[in-house]
Amino acid sequence: MFFWTHDVAAAPGRRGIRFAITSRHGGRSEPPFGTMNLGGRLDDPAAVEANRTAVASAFDLPRERLLFMEQCHSADVARADGPWEGAAPRVDALVSTRGDVALAALSADCVPVLLADPVAGVVGAVHAGRPGMVARVVDRAVDALVEAGADPAETLAVVGPSVCGRCYEVPEGMRAEAAAVSPTSATVSWSGTPAIDVAAGVVDQLSAHGIRVTWVPGCTRESPHLYSYRRDGSTGRFAGIVRLVPEDAS
Numbered sequence: 308m309f310f311w312t313h314d315v316a317a318a319p320g321r322r323g324i325r326f327a328i329t330s331r332h333g334g335r336s337e338p339p340f341g342t343m344n345l346g347g348r349l350d351d352p353a354a355v356e357a358n359r360t361a362v363a364s365a366f367d368l369p370r371e372r373l374l375f376m377e378q379c380h381s382a383d384v385a386r387a388d389g390p391w392e393g394a395a396p397r398v399d400a401l402v403s404t405r406g407d408v409a410l411a412a413l414s415a416d417c418v419p420v421l422l423a424d425p426v427a428g429v430v431g432a433v434h435a436g437r438p439g440m441v442a443r444v445v446d447r448a449v450d451a452l453v454e455a456g457a458d459p460a461e462t463l464a465v466v467g468p469s470v471c472g473r474c475y476e477v478p479e480g481m482r483a484e485a486a487a488v489s490p491t492s493a494t495v496s497w498s499g500t501p502a503i504d505v506a507a508g509v510v511d512q513l514s515a516h517g518i519r520v521t522w523v524p525g526c527t528r529e530s531p532h533l534y535s536y537r538r539d540g541s542t543g544r545f546a547g548i549v550r551l552v553p554e555d556a557s
């Protein structure tokens with residue numbers, strides 16, 4: 308079910324945090340979505356819901372408290388204070404100060420970013436693809452965390468696995484557009500052609516705020532344990548998930 312997990316223990320004056328990146332394994336979806344698909348519009352909705360319920364349960368939460376977004380490659384952020392009333396918001400970042408929800412960002416090559424200030428008790432989840440990196444969705448999410456009380460100097464960021472720079476060949480103009488926002492993101496592919504390292508750009512953006520980054524190794528296109536749109540076309544979505552541990556939990 309999980310590709311990577313990391314628990315930050317609670318301490319006096321600091322909340323516990325649970326970070327996770329899901330894998331393709333342990334779910335109900337059939338090929339080409341096999342098996343732990345958590346999103347997209349093409350798979351059997353009942354299988355996706357069963358998978359989401361299993362992941363919520365692993366986070367000790369009922370299904371409706373594992374919160375997803377209607378991701379649209381925007382730089383928009385929503386507060387998440389409880390289960391959605393109706394459809395999920397069309398945003399690409401969520402921020403919460405609640406310990407009774409978990410926030411999820413879906414990916415199949417894009418960069419899932421998880422944020423947490425254990426001192427202030429604020430968490431965030433961000434979907435940052437190439438358009439999101441260029442539109443600075445990470446900066447907007449950090450702004451929203453700060454508005455909710457977070458201090459970038461106390462904030463931890465997890466940058467999840469995504470398509471790596473070598474595997475993300477693009478037209479020269481597209482690389483130039485990304486380089487104008489983050490010079491670090493401009494790179495070359497396995498065949499030496501123009502490419503973008505979106506995650507490097509995202510790490511650059513986080514570092515500019517003084518945020519400590521944990522970059523989870525792995526390329527979606529190269530790992531059979533993760534979903535990759537570039538590799539497979541029609542495929543599922545894995546998720547980066549963050550939860551603030553409730554204060555009464557030991």
Ligand SMILES: [Zn+2]
Nearest residue numbers: 471474526529
């Ligand atoms: Zn790669």
